[in-house]
Amino acid sequence: MLKLENITLNLPEKDNLLRDVSLSINPGKLTVITGPNGGGKTSLAKIIAGLYVPTSGRIILDDEDITQMSITDRAQKGIAYAFQQPVSFKGINVRTLMGIAAGGEMSEMRMCRILEKVGLCARDYMDREMDSHLSGGEMKRIEIATVLARGAKYIVFDEPEAGIDLWSFTSLIQAFESLKDYEEVALLIISHQERILNIADEIVVIRDGNITQNGTREEVFPTLMKNNSDNYCPKGKEMF
Amino acid sequence: MDKITEEILHEITDWDGVFSGAYSLRENGECISFQNSDHIRIVKKDDKPGIDIYISGKAQNETVYIPACVTKSDVHDLVYNDFHVQSGANVTIVAGCGVHTDAEEGSNHNGIHRFFLESGSHVVYKEKHIGIGEGGGKRVIDPVTYAEIGDGALLEMETLQLGGVDETTRDTSAILKNNAGLIIHESIMTDNEETAVTKFSVDMEGEDSNVDLISRSVAKGNSYQEYSSAINGKCRCKGHSECDAILVGNGRVNASPALNASSTDANLIHEAAIGKIAGEQIIKLMTLGLSEEEAEERIIAGFLGA
Numbered sequence: 001m002l003k004l005e006n007i008t009l010n011l012p013e014k015d016n017l018l019r020d021v022s023l024s025i026n027p028g029k030l031t032v033i034t035g036p037n038g039g040g041k042t043s044l045a046k047i048i049a050g051l052y053v054p055t056s057g058r059i060i061l062d063d064e065d066i067t068q069m070s071i072t073d074r075a076q077k078g079i080a081y082a083f084q085q086p087v088s089f090k091g092i093n094v095r096t097l098m099g100i101a102a103g104g105e106m107s108e109m110r111m112c113r114i115l116e117k118v119g120l121c122a123r124d125y126m127d128r129e130m131d132s133h134l135s136g137g138e139m140k141r142i143e144i145a146t147v148l149a150r151g152a153k154y155i156v157f158d159e160p161e162a163g164i165d166l167w168s169f170t171s172l173i174q175a176f177e178s179l180k181d182y183e184e185v186a187l188l189i190i191s192h193q194e195r196i197l198n199i200a201d202e203i204v205v206i207r208d209g210n211i212t213q214n215g216t217r218e219e220v221f222p223t224l225m226k227n228n229s230d231n232y233c234p235k236g237k238e239m240f
Numbered sequence: 241m242d243k244i245t246e247e248i249l250h251e252i253t254d255w256d257g258v259f260s261g262a263y264s265l266r267e268n269g270e271c272i273s274f275q276n277s278d279h280i281r282i283v284k285k286d287d288k289p290g291i292d293i294y295i296s297g298k299a300q301n302e303t304v305y306i307p308a309c310v311t312k313s314d315v316h317d318l319v320y321n322d323f324h325v326q327s328g329a330n331v332t333i334v335a336g337c338g339v340h341t342d343a344e345e346g347s348n349h350n351g352i353h354r355f356f357l358e359s360g361s362h363v364v365y366k367e368k369h370i371g372i373g374e375g376g377g378k379r380v381i382d383p384v385t386y387a388e389i390g391d392g393a394l395l396e397m398e399t400l401q402l403g404g405v406d407e408t409t410r411d412t413s414a415i416l417k418n419n420a421g422l423i424i425h426e427s428i429m430t431d432n433e434e435t436a437v438t439k440f441s442v443d444m445e446g447e448d449s450n451v452d453l454i455s456r457s458v459a460k461g462n463s464y465q466e467y468s469s470a471i472n473g474k475c476r477c478k479g480h481s482e483c484d485a486i487l488v489g490n491g492r493v494n495a496s497p498a499l500n501a502s503s504t505d506a507n508l509i510h511e512a513a514i515g516k517i518a519g520e521q522i523i524k525l526m527t528l529g530l531s532e533e534e535a536e537e538r539i540i541a542g543f544l545g546a
Contacts, residue, residue, distance in 0.1 A: 076529050087518070101528045
């Protein structure tokens, strides 16, 4: 289990990105974090992956305190993180990046199976560089594929839907659903997408750095739909 | 053959004890062995050190090796190699040079290479430079390359220098005729107090000629690199140059790319970027399980195509 205990995050450019957030991510479950933009969702993902160190609070991974642990050590302990904005590399091709993700050289057959899940043909892409010659959507799909290649126990996807076309999105949903079948894998997806919310086991709503709702899909999803139809500020500010 | 020569050959070529096909091996300023093939003939020059390499149009997918090795201090080697490539030939030339010093006196190798590509020929030229040895003497490699690329011919140059060379000045110039193509991929890494100066000058004289010049460099330690290029579009042609550099430590890079168009149909583009490794690149590879140092190494190796 991955537990966040009373996490607070202040950064030099902004205070209270997260305020006393506590949350448990359980293997065998798909947890979706949703909420208004700027509410703290990505900060939470970065706290888990180790890109941010919390100002206070603890992160417990399978009974071990990993609060001060480096990004590398967390990755080696089974945490995987798919960036919202994919990173480009001059001179590093898809094959190499997938190999790094998998911890060694990857067979073309395996690469084919993983890239297929994000709607890409391995033969067309494995020798292409991860640079500006790829479109934003292609980069995003490869970013997701690198995380799928890791075989990690705790997987965090930050807005995987961005840049993914409708057809590829269907196979991505199927990939998430098949990951749900592994009892030892915990999936955490940050998303606004109704189709992703629809396959969630748990839904957590973060607004203004606070968890405002946390429950099963059956409990939380109907209230989201209701709130959505009310007058609602996308920045989470109070309405007049 | 000297043990150090064997070590250098292994590094700069795919040598595994024998070269198949045509080759000319130079050691400490002398040609120590050479071999012709059915379609590639190597002739020693009479008037100055060096060779003429005559490549017949019948040479298809052949490789010719012309490595140069300097294995000791106080060797000052100057060599003139001319490649005469007949129409229709399709070959790979593996050059490259290694300089080893074991004393306080420096050594240098200056290879003056000229390429004459007849129409429709295709040459891939691979050149790797290394400097090795414990001696304090400077290891210097100063190659000069000149190419005349005929109608519809294509010259692809891949040059790689990955450290150990204290000083290098690389001077490359080319003239392109109608529909001729020139592709250059240059990768240089310097460290410590090393310096590298590279100069390119390309004249596109023929209609629909095109050049793609990609230079990637990494300057570490206190090293210094200077890059200058001039792409001269004199007619309907396409020119693209891209020079990217990564700085590590106190490394410095000075890049001066120039585009000179004297025809309204010349289409010339330049891209350049100099900076340290992007933090997000390191973080991404760390999230895949690499340490910060491993991530940096992978990024630099990928960047240089090493």
